[in-house]
Amino acid sequence: MEVKEILFMNKGDGENSYVKSSGYMQKVAAATQPMVSGAVQSFFRENCSNPPLEVLNVADLGCSSGPNTFTVMSTVIESTVKSCSELGREIPEIQFYLNDLVGNDFNTLFKGLTVIEEIFKNVPWFAMGAPGSFHGRLFPRNSMHLVHSLYGVHWLSKVPKLTNEGGLPLNKGKIYISKTSPPGVREAYLSQFQEDFLLFLKCRSPEMVPDGRMVLIFHGRKSADPTLRESCYTWEILAETISYLVSQDDVQHCLLSPSNLSKMLLAKVQNQCISAFDSIVVACISRPKGEFESLSLNFLAIRE
Amino acid sequence: MEVKEILFMNKGDGENSYVKSSGYMQKVAAATQPMVSGAVQSFFRENCSNPPLEVLNVADLGCSSGPNTFTVMSTVIESTVKSCSELGREIPEIQFYLNDLVGNDFNTLFKGLTVIEEIFKNVPWFAMGAPGSFHGRLFPRNSMHLVHSLYGVHWLSKVPKLTNEGGLPLNKGKIYISKTSPPGVREAYLSQFQEDFLLFLKCRSPEMVPDGRMVLIFHGRKSADPTLRESCYTWEILAETISYLVSQDDVQHCLLSPSNLSKMLLAKVQNQCISAFDSIVVACISRPKGEFESLSLNFLAIRE
Structure with missing residues (x-):
């Protein structure tokens, strides 16, 4: 079974749902809205000599079940009204167009749209x-004026091949690129990301209108070394948690009750490691000029 | 709370779900596909002197969670391929664009799309x-080439006002237009349908492209008298069932467990009253010419 068939954020709007536990993402969304707003404004400015646009098509890729996508929608509506008025x-x-994998909770997403309905009547x-x-x-083809993705593009489409020619595991006992991982592990992850990101861009290319805009927000790293503590601290926490569960003979229980596992991970991640990431990259791409503008934001600055 | 906020077909894909209990609707869908196919073919034929169409936009209104909407999708894809090839x-x-009310189970609908993915690769x-x-x-505005609705348009947006000037109920003890209902009841239902259908057409009008097509399939009646047995037999069954539940002191139980109620109703409706409807109207409307073609199908012929 492929990753895309089974991957989704926690459904519904209960305590452990994405809706209720994505506060940090909301802060990232809020901090990156000026780039979204800037992309909308520059799109209208550069196209003001063309015939008036009847419909502005906007895609949010990897939108989950809300509420971050509502922040993006609000920004786009406000920026459009402001730009056109000016x-x-x-x-x-x-x-x-609110996109996510088929397993996403679209029912909860659609119910949440009343928030936007009430604001923009x-x-x-x-x-x-x-x-x-x-x-x-x-x-x-040729349909999207603005494509946005918040924290989606760095997800890999599948686990890289982490075995050597003899079929033996390259990264035994690890779930990430650690200091003890052989170079082949890093190369496998990099190669998978390159393949996925290239495919992402190839798929978006025919979908975008000329002079359309993409705003992609994803994890980045200032250092070339992926084994620095700030790059893999999240994975250390995850590995530690799994080890702890194994030692407590709790794995079966937790697998039967995934909300427990996610709760433990959430607590660990939120309390201890959020400052460990290096940076967020906000990339604003303009087609067909291929202009690329990027901004690096500090995680801690957003967190606090 | 408005009807549109609480109305939906039974969710999921369990025994009592719409997915598993819409066999009759599937037969109606199958019987009416020639009209859908004809609408697609006539659209392409009449527009073949225009520049090639990049995208054909098709809406299915009141699509529920499948599988009838997949029948319509298949027909449209096949007819498009055939027409363009010819x-x-x-x-x-x-x-x-698969439309239904916000409470619809879009999660199940989206999972079901793999059926179409496998056929039309x-x-x-x-x-x-x-x-x-x-x-x-x-x-x-100006976006839809084909709008289709199977058994959606005859649903009213709200319960008509069924009280007289003094606030007393016009149709006490009844849930439908029966032989003992005063004329005001019929007028109230008719007025609500006229209001709703006019609003439906007013909303679709700006959305359709010039020379777009609508195929609407809904209940009809050959007789002007709404109290004939064949027109209200379904409601008699429903009323009988509710009376039975009240007599058995089972109402509270059934309200707490709606699947029981729906199961009883389903059994009653499917076993006893399906032959009671008079006809199905298939209306094919072409814009802006306003040409209207309609077809009346016999329920029993579809049922058998």
């Missing part, structure tokens, strides 16, 4: 759910 | 979920 142009209807907007992997085609 | 034109990408198609009431705007 340029003296009619406000287009805005069509949002006088702006014509529509929201669609677009199920599927962004490592494949999602939308028709 | 006319020597490039096959456009096909974008489906070489045709470019995409599917979106479009949550919302079709008594309001759902899509951007």
Whole structure:
């Protein structure tokens, strides 16, 4: 079974759901909205000599079940209204395509849209759910004006091949690129990311309109060394937690009750390791010029 | 609370789900596909002098959680391929907008799309979920080439006002237009349907492209008298069932366990009353010419 068939954020809106436990992501979303707003404004500015746009198509890739995607929707609506008012142009209807894997909880996502309905009663907007992997085609040719992804693009489509030619495991006892991992492990992860990211861009390319914009927010690293503590501290916590569960003979119990596992991981991650990441990359890409603007944000600055 | 906020078909894919108990609807869908196919073919034929279409946008309104909407999708894909091949034109990408109320089980719907993925691997198609009431705007202006609705349009948006000027109930003890109901009851239902259907058409009008097509399949009646047995037999069964539950002191139990109620109703409806309906109307509307073609199908012929 492929990863895309089984991967999803915790469903519903209970205590352990993504909806209730994505506070940190909300802060990242809030901190990166100026880039989203800037992309919308520059799109309208550079296209103001064209005929008025009837519909602005906007995709949020890896939107999960809310509420971060609602922050993005609000920013796009507000920026569109502001840009069009400043340029003296009619406000287009805005069509949002909210994408995530098929296992995502779209039911909860759709119920949450009432938040946006209540705020933007006088702006014509529509929201669609677009199920599927962004490592494949999602939308028709030449349709998207703005593509946004918050913390989605660094997810790999599958576990890299981590065995040597003899079929023996390259990274035995580890779940990440550690100081003791052989070079082949790093190369396997890098190769998988390169393959996935290239495929992502190849799939988006025909979907974007000329001069469309992409704003991609994902993990980055300033250092070339992936084994530095700040790069893999999250995985250390995860590995420690799994080891602890094994030692307590609790694995079976936790597998039967995934919410327990996620709760433990959540507590560990939130309390101890959030400062360990190095940076967030916000990449703003303009097509077809291929202009690339990137911004690096410090995790701690967002956290506090 | 409005009807549109609480109304949905039974979720999931269990024994009492819509997915598993919509066999009759599947037969109606199968019987009406020639009209859908004809609408697609006539659309391409009449537009073959225009520049090639890049994307064919198709909406299915009131799609529920499958599998009937998959029948419609298959028909549209097959008809598009056939029409374009016959006319020597490039096959456009096909974008489906699957609509139902926010409470619909879109998660189950999206999982079911693998059926279509397996059949049509070489045709470019995409599917979106479009949550919302079709008594309001759902899509951007000038976007839809084909709008289809199977058994959706005859649902009223709300219960009509069934009280007289003094606030007393007009239809006491009844849940439908019966022989003993005063004329005001019939007028109230008719007025509500007229209001809803007019609103439906007003909302679709700006959404359709010029020369777009609508195929609407809904209940109809050949007789002007709504109290004939064949028109209200379903409601008699429903009323009888509720009376039975009240007499058995089972109402509270059944309300706490809605699947029991739906199971009883389903059994009653499927076993006893399906032949009672008079006809199905299939309306095919072409915009902006306003041409209207309708077909009346006999229920029993479909049932058998």
